Amino acid sequence: MHFLPEKLDDYVVSHSQDEPELLQQLTRETYQKILQPIMLSGPYQGRVLSMISKLIQPQTILELGTFTGYATLCLAEGLQSNGDIHTIDINEELVDFQRKYFDKSPFGAQIHQHLGSAIDIIPTLDMTFDLVFIDADKPNYVNYFHLIIDKLNTGGVIISDNVLWHGKVIEPVNTKDHSTKAVLAYNTLLKNDTRVETVLLPIRDGLTISRKK
Structure with missing residues (x-):
């Protein structure tokens, strides 16, 4: 979703990395072979994720929702040379696709895939994170x-995607629309939880940056 006029949005993209x-290549193959390719972060948001990661220079990253690995590779660009990124996804059919591109990158050995429910996997990760x-x-x-906040280092950052949810966050909510209600509740949590300081950015479908105090 674009919140700027198309010409202005094009200017922003054309004057970014x-x-x-x-x-x-990953984008082309995703569109050729994978259902719902719109789930890709895309080139502009990808460069935003890369820049944030490079500014933080994390030792450890946790990603919830790998899809075909686009955002994973963007985030990995900011890893310290001995750092690691752990990425969790529930779709078994995408594991080999992800690994092919991870291993084509300079970060293959630093990227650790986890298959299954993040609710189950997060508690098993015996480490803390600089970026989620x-x-x-x-x-x-x-x-x-709630699962990750105690695993986030002081000064660590949570980036949350789709927090504007196609603009539905400012529209009347259908009682059966569980996703919109969940996003609204999440945005309220990030605003009010005293453990983090949060800014919501109108980038693509909405990105929230929350820093642990």
Whole structure:
């Protein structure tokens, strides 16, 4: 979703860093072979994720929702040389696709895939994180926050995707629309939880940056 006029949005994109060739290849193959390719972060948001990661220079990253690995590779660009990124997804059919592109990148050995429910996997990860990216099933966003907040280092950052949810956050909510209700609850949590300070950015479908105090 674009919140700027198309011409202005085009200007913003054209004056931001270009998408790396490997990610262009990943995008093409995702659109050719994978259902719902719109779930890709895309070149502009990908460069935003890369820049945030490079500014933080994390030792450890946790990603919830791998899809075909586009955002994973963007986030990995900011990893310290001995750092690691753990990425969780429930779709078994995408594991080999992800690994192919991970291993084509300079970060293959640093990227650790976890298959299954993030609700089950997060408690098994015996480590803390400097950066967390949440881009998974919306009804569990609040649950994910509560699972990761104690695993987030002081000064660590949570990036949350789709927090404007196609603009539905400012529209009357259908009682059966569980995803929109969940996003609204999550946005309220991030605003009010005293453990984090939060800014919501109108980038694509909405990105929230929350820093642990």
